[in-house]
Amino acid sequence: MPVKTLVEAVHDALHEEMARDERVVVLGEDVGFKGGVFKASVGLLDTFGADRVLDTPLAESGIVGTAIGMALNDLRPVAEIQFADFIHPAMDQIMNEAAKIRYRSNGDFGCPLVVRAPFGGGIHGALYHSQSVEALFAHIPGLKVVIPGTPYDAKGLLKSAIRDPDPVIFFEHKRMYRLFRQEVPDGDYTVPIGTVRVAREGRDLTAIAYGLMLHYTLDAAETVAREGIEVEVLDLRTLVPLDKATILASVEKTSKALIVHEDTHTGGFGAELAATIAEDAFEYLDGPIRRLAGPDVPAMPFSTALEDAFMLNPAKIAQAMRDLAKY
Amino acid sequence: MPVKTLVEAVHDALHEEMARDERVVVLGEDVGFKGGVFKASVGLLDTFGADRVLDTPLAESGIVGTAIGMALNDLRPVAEIQFADFIHPAMDQIMNEAAKIRYRSNGDFGCPLVVRAPFGGGIHGALYHSQSVEALFAHIPGLKVVIPGTPYDAKGLLKSAIRDPDPVIFFEHKRMYRLFRQEVPDGDYTVPIGTVRVAREGRDLTAIAYGLMLHYTLDAAETVAREGIEVEVLDLRTLVPLDKATILASVEKTSKALIVHEDTHTGGFGAELAATIAEDAFEYLDGPIRRLAGPDVPAMPFSTALEDAFMLNPAKIAQAMRDLAKY
């Protein structure tokens, strides 16, 4: 089977879905002629033409707002926001429009839209090319929020997102775009939105992560395994709708939960996970629910020393695992 | 002592701060000649003149963006967003600019800005005049988020917000504007940002609420008190920075926590409160941490039947208290 990077997997999903359904269009800044600043859409313009691969003006509200109009008129737009840090001008269109179209029209209209954006740090992107913004969207009912943890899932989940009748916000960790390769089948397959993947089995504690942190968490689990601590690692994959059953089943088994995310601590998606566990698996808990997250500072700095201080890493995660296992 | 409504208290704070510090300016849609759609700024234009009380064009990013510029050039702007539901176009200016100015300039610049907005439902405002958006801002380090629960606090907290050297997002529950009166001293006093108020003492469980839900929670506490359940009610008042000490002390005393908010459930600020308690007061807990929140639907409907179904009320809260007390 071919091995692919995450960005290649994203590209393949776009290409195959455009070939499969002529209603699929791709739009965003530099997505056409340049093929995207991360090259996720390279070649699409040549294959599918300028009507379906659209280099837009520099205007994020405009990108999402026009994409919503396209979705309302029977296209299946996939909008790229160049960096998740620049999605804010589009928040009104995403949160007040896309998320509410089906509900406000009592089901008369739907909004089959995908908004893709690279997120996350560790690339010297500083305050405005490193952000994690998933918690903001996960709070808005009417949106689905997906973050693939592997190339295989990236392709399968993006296909599901494009075929979904509702708006899906799809974040790809940019540090992972070319970090490693994985077997990714050519041709069609989907991974359903809304299912957690058990990435590693274990009995001592449950660690939940997504994006780049999934890999750091798996690394850390290997480390502590050598010390006799068996961590069950869950790859969240979808924040909304949340696969509570898999999460609760794991915590019921291990009795301890560690939640890991790169986004800042207060009000991050880890809060929702912790609260859900505290409410629904309380009887099974054998220790406090730990959140290991980015620090509550406005954003990730550029300086290597400060960036390192901001970012989690396998060592910090392993330490948290040891502490919690000991509890 | 004079008795005042919440909106009068807000008005008095604005008036007194403008009189006290000529750097204070008020801007927003209809805040001048009309005195605000809820009349919070009535009379300010006459007293302080058009330079300091500014009817802006209909553009929320513009309102906040220009207010940031004013703050950078030594004014103390208080920007009104007419309804919290319309704050989204300003999210980039609030989250990427105001919140990050001090941090990104390494302390060289500050952004002493207040953004006020009425929020909340129960007034037939439907999807776009009923929203609670506090959780989105509480997730952004660099912002303070304040929600007064009483007229007294509204005046004192707004004064603190205006004098604060950093950006403060100040939400006022519009259903509370004229719901009741309370003694509010004329003249100067402040209520510090970042402190929880124990609104009612009790030993059986801790209920945490803010805004309109504070009052429903107090009502519910009265009801269950007649059944022998003594609820300690905390008026959160400030979401960020969070007064963890008071919250944890209460939960350590009662061993049970119920969090009540009008905003929707998933990723609401209740998640942060529950997660904090689950992590830091785990040993004291004697039952699951309950969240009672708005349903995970895109927004509050207009129809009375549906609005009532969306909104919490004292009866629903009392039932949750009973269930948790029984646990």
Add this chain to the structure above:
Amino acid sequence: MAPTVATERVASSADAGLAPDELRQIYREMLLTRLLDERMIQLNRAGKAPFVISCQGQEAAQIGAAFALDMTKDWLLPYYRDLGVCLHAGMTPVEVLLALFGKPADPSSGGRQMPAHYGSRRLRIVTGSSPVATQLLHAVGVAYAAKIRREESVAFTSCGEGSTSEGDFHEALNFAAIHRLPVIFFIENNHYAISLPAERQMAVPNVADRAAGYGLPGIAVDGSDPVATYAAMREAVARARGGDGPTLVEAKVARFQPHSGDDDDLYRTREEVAALRQHDPLASFRETLTARGLWDDTQETTLRAQYRAEIDAADEFAESAPDADAATLFDHVFAMTNDE
């Protein structure tokens, strides 16, 4: 690049090709709009409807504009004041009143949205929200889809002059101009955005003056004249259907009522409002038609009686229609929940 024609009055020469029957039909729709609007204000004042927003003074612009569209293929993305546009598109008084009372049979939103948030796939009215100017971008996307499918359809979208200050207005016009999309931006300039007069909303006399900066034609028209509005819109529609791209049409109108049922209107003197009402587009179009022998008092009396009866019946039906079932609160969050 198409020229900017910023003029207060586009001559309605030769009735812009409208036949007498069509002129009468325009008047009828204006009248129905007015009478239904008046009824809604009464119901609001009587405490039976929590919210109302009036289009009085803007009927001529709305019906004149809508007449230039082909409702079998064009899309409407109107704003909250567009009662006239939506009635023209086929929304009935019953449907409008079902929304006023927030009843589940309301086709726009099943009673979920505030009244005047029109929408209906059947009538090709795209669901709208309260945040102003967002629909302009949707219209651009709708037009884009139509264009790449080589459909003949035009997207009509409207907003008030105040709403043109939002960034979305800028982004929409720019995008539409670059792609020469079949979209019409219809600006109903009633000179106020709640309390803010247009002179403090913008430093140019006409919204139409903005169009040139995007490379699209901007036409200002007397929106109290339905035929003039129709004429300007007809040109814009022809341009859009002919592949020549978007047009901004600005109708100068007056707002006779407060901004909404919640507005005290104290920022205008009663004299100012009374003066505006002296130039009631409904009355003056009636005079025009009467002077030309196309209308008479008997017709007027008959039609008013007919509409009153229709509105009475609609009111009774809508008021007594069943309320929403609370269990439906969770419907239509996602497609999977109940539909598809």
Add this chain to the structure above:
Amino acid sequence: MAPTVATERVASSADAGLAPDELRQIYREMLLTRLLDERMIQLNRAGKAPFVISCQGQEAAQIGAAFALDMTKDWLLPYYRDLGVCLHAGMTPVEVLLALFGKPADPSSGGRQMPAHYGSRRLRIVTGSSPVATQLLHAVGVAYAAKIRREESVAFTSCGEGSTSEGDFHEALNFAAIHRLPVIFFIENNHYAISLPAERQMAVPNVADRAAGYGLPGIAVDGSDPVATYAAMREAVARARGGDGPTLVEAKVARFQPHSGDDDDLYRTREEVAALRQHDPLASFRETLTARGLWDDTQETTLRAQYRAEIDAADEFAESAPDADAATLFDHVFAMTNDE
């Protein structure tokens, strides 16, 4: 309302009143800007600096524009390509390189922001971010504060032509025009926004064409000519200081380098870029000065050597400056934490 003058070339008659010394000073600053920019590109290619963004081709516009300002009272709200503007304002090569290496002594951000995110209260440069066009609104607010305090100060803000598509551009110009604020919107039109050519960014030939729609003057100027740019800016500054409100000045420039160190520039042919470089503003201004006897090869050689030495020293200093202490990560979240 002030007129729109959209013309490619404003004549630089009589050196726009600039004395020979000033002309030479402009050239010197352009040269320093170029040499420092080249050094940063080298450092990026050598793997010593993770990020670089170049202003090559835009130096004449930047220095010409900045020369029209009074740095004792005006405020700058520049964008990431404005190395020349910030050097003119008093930022030193050491300071610029400290930022390039993300060192805590960087005055703009203490190494927190990416390079080229200028800021310094001392130099009256307002801290800027990456999201484009946001600073235009800040400039409007800064100018508003100056205006109501009756200060003479002007707010200068700049961005690329692509950034004018953002809603914030619209909201800023509108607000500034309504209040006739002392703010100058300086648009550096290098005809590309990363890969997007200006013709697909907007359907008008000049950004300056947009100004009229807001009721403010828009001037397009040849940004490869520092004197012409200075002349246009001087008028704009006079207008602002005289209480006559904002101006949009568009400088037509060329971008000689890729968008940033991360850009492959494959959307342009090498021939296209080579052709642009044929009209290097640095070379042509040197020729102009030389032809007029204001500059010679000896001066050039001496100055280049001097700047090289200065940049070498700055580079050495900045590279070897201490790195940030990780504990400072939590500083300056709020004022209370460490300062005030």
